[in-house]
Amino acid sequence: MADLPPLREVIARHGLSASKALGQNFLLDAQLLDRITAVPGDLHDRAVLEIGPGPGGLTRALLKAGARVTAIEMDRRCLPALAELEIAFPGRLRVIEGDAMKLDHDAIMGEPYAAVANLPYNVGTALFTGWLSAEEWPPRWTSLTLMFQQEVAQRIVAQPGTDAYGRLAVLTQWRSTARLAMKVHRSAFTPSPKVMSAIVHLEPAAMPDGVSPRVLERVTEAAFGQRRKMLRQSLKGIPGALGTLEALAIDPQRRAETLSVAEFVAVARELS
Template identity: 75%
Template sequence: MADLPPLPPLREVIAKHGLSASKALGQNFLFDEQLLGRIAAIPGDLDDKSVLEIGPGPGGLTRALLRAGARVTAIEMDERCLPALSELEAAFPGQLKVIHGDAMKIDHGELIGGPFAVVANLPYNVGTALFTNWLGGEAWPPQWSSLTLMFQQEVAKRIVSQPGGSAYGRLAVLAQWRSTAKLAMKVHRSAFTPPPKVMSAIVHVTPKDMPDGVSAKVLEQITAAAFGQRRKMLRQSLKSVRGALDALAELGIDETRRAETLQVDEFVQLARKLS
């Protein structure tokens, strides 16, 4: 890799452009470049790999990804951050493309046009919606090779949780039925400016083979119904899903159980019966 350009400290960049984290956009800035480097290392070797970043803000994680040799496409909604990001574009010619827009309204695969890793300190207000979008759909394997995402710690725990606990729910099933999700790193609230009220954590997700004969749409319908009334027995929570109670009986799954006691594989078996 060529010599890396010298960059001013992130605090200087923020001060120069008069930036402050927007509560409305769910922003919290990270300044610790050592920590940002560790986050950029989680997906593995990124040299000359395509990376999608959502909500780069002033570009703290972006510069860590660029230093790792990644070709970064960054989608930023906050136009106040664009001048700081354009300075990074100039410092790393041909390596960074900044898109001003709403990540929820952009087709990421079409934008990048090939396999890509997603690495992002997701804005809190859209993080879960983006995550479920990446995990959804019938096409599998997806165009993304991995997701390395910062969430509130509570959300991160829900993604990697196992049956039986209060954290286990729809997010866990959607994340684990055809991908592997692990908690890669915890990030203390004091690392951010301004410090959020809650702790954060980074989840790393990689796709695995999709089970045969299962529709993602059906699985999403079942988990939405089952966990939408999680305190109720399956015979009550799933009665709105056509054929679900018969499928439970055929599979030998006790209809008096609650959704949080079912293994991911049991949800997959149920979806296969109904697909």
């Protein structure tokens, strides 16, 4: 690492700038990046998937921590900077040019892996829900350590009865244990975004038997799509839902934000 030029110098030399269209915001603070890579624990010789490495700030920190990194980048402008890291860390970094939304991450990795990423803001939630919505469980990933806008991070770890509690919290907490690991001030990024960010860390949990992700998604979409209405109104469009509430002794006059994750899962199990 001592032989690598400063990241700012690399960015200037390659004429890089963060693309708003790609949801990019570059992290340059080496100490902060080291703190992020410490969140998932010891990464020595672990396979790590990184999405959207940009000029390679987080990639450097992951390699410094001893990880074997596969980085998916769709911005061709960043590939020469990442190629320099491939040379500096022979056999430890593999860069794949492509759209992470369209690639099979499990097939690319070929082994259990941790995902660590400063996700592009414009696709972060979609990538995240994709990891959590797979029919097969447990997943190939062993942990997810991901940067989100702070508002999204709070929705992921939200508890029932709070304004942030919704579909994302139910999906996340059904299949994983999640915690907000650290907040990141917007001044840490180049350019500085208008919002604060946060790191969320997840580890997969055992999947309850007999529950379809698609059914759970349909139930939560209906319930939280009209979250100020009683369940008897918001769920009436789902065949069997009102009878399921009665069978489970869930008061149909309750609103979606009052139901626990376990109650949503119980409803989805009956409908599945």
